[in-house]
Amino acid sequence: MEKLDNIRAKPLSYDSQKVVIKSLSIDNRVRLDRRLPDLRVVNTLFPRIIDRMTLTNNGIGINNKLWTFGAVTRTIGRRKVIIPNKTEVRLFRTSTQETVRHLTDQSPEAAYQEMFDAYFKNKIIVRKELTVGPTLPNFLKNRDPVGFKIDTERLNLSLLRFDIWSDLVRIVEIKNLKHLRIEFRGETQGFLDKPEIKHCKTLVLHVYNPFQSLAIDELVDLRNEHLEIQSALFTSDNVETLIEGWIDTRRDIGTSFSLGRETYEDVAEIFQYFVENSGAVPSKHSVCDGVTFAIGNNQDLFMFASENTTEINERSIIETSWFFNMRIIRRETTITNDNKPI
Template sequence: MKVNENEWNIGGDEVEVNTSIRFRGDGYFFLHDIQKESGAAFSSLVDHYLKNNTNIQKLTVCVVPEFLKKKDPNCYRLNVKELRLEGPDVYQSILPIIKHNKLEKINFTIRANNLHLLEEPFVKSSESIMLRFPLWDPIPLNNLLLNLKHKNIQIIYFRLPIDEVEKLAVNWKETRRPLGDSFSLGVEEYTYVLDVFDRLQERLGATPSRIEKLGSKYLSHCVTIPICEESELVVFGGPKSLKWPPFEWTLRMEVMPRGSTIAK
């Protein structure tokens, strides 16, 4: 179980009734063995740290233990801002005890066996979504990216074809996505960002520009596609805030107010 930046790993021997608890926090690691069955140890941990109405910035769920499945949603609910799911079916067990109106971001690895999650109301209604595609043999995209209506979309996809970025830019322009909507893609090298610039200039008539609020910094360089009198689509790149090899950079696309960029 991982809550914000604190992580607990509990593994036990049912016969010997020994449980090993590993705790990893900000610059701190703790390992301890106790004379208690692992399910009971996990239950004690949750009862102590995750009381009813606890506010959680980010909850990572791999497995939902039986005692948690039996919690009464009328008496026990958690206020979770970001939910990261690490299994295809765990959402069915954890959702009843999470307040959906507090959920702002959904984060999961997308595969064929959980593609249906994209149609779930709790996913559709979240403001932000992060989809992680397996490095090898990811599911076919088809129109998946075009159908995402979230305000903030984050994608991890190894060597996403530039054709998909072009299709998305065309779609966002034609559908007049609202101001503030953004898309980000983890990429290996900044050269990918430059290749996207070239493609959008060649195919869509994008204008080489710089983002005014970033001044003359190198990372202010971008390309701009007008949407309407009030907005423009700005495509730019920069270092990834949290590097996850091989993804060192981020390609970003954002709908900004008209005039946010200056043509070079």
């Protein structure tokens, strides 16, 4: 608040105003809009920068705060009836685990939009992680993308319906993505053919329905540097088909793949499959034990196990404790335990 008080107490030059405003936190920039309307134009010159953002159809998370907007109901007889133009807004602070509630005389959508517009005017830069889905609020679906974009390198997408992608590309700088995680909560096939998905540097695919599988032909067509899959139905045969696709398309050295498995024994079964069916031989690269076999073009495919190092309380409900990994390496390349060539 000190910087805001300085702006009010001491007249600043235009250039000085820009320097001060650019250095403010997002919460202080929102307060600035409310308290000093004369500076609103200058305040809109710079993108709003945050670490984390979550967007769903009924709520938004900004850094360590989460707002939700719910309809207010009353009971008439045995029925619950929604009260028109009445919304309960809940603000949950993750840092203190506190929840604050208040009522507003607006619809949930209108209250959500008012809060969103107070925080974000034009461009948003999300430095660490943007999480979206499974649906977006209507006001964002219909928002004019001219002058408004969310820029991030890391996107988590909870996918229930495929049409959310067309809504996303209007407001998110998809071309800048380097890490994309897709959580399939409905259909799994017919979605991975989009260029921004096929060529994203790191692609992580989580399939929540244990009875649904990913289409192997779509996976073979992917061109990601690293592909990770969490799916109970992804088999050793699927891994073999993926390898054949890599060989046919002459994938680059360093291309890698990880498959979630519950135990080390599950990973070892995949090793044994390739020992018996593809001539893989036990090998050791640096501190990693695994199996290796030649794939031509002076390249080997090295397979090895690794534990999931993500904290348990930060994992999704389907994330496993172990990974089967494979990486294309140059002959005689060594592999460290952090899964990077040295």
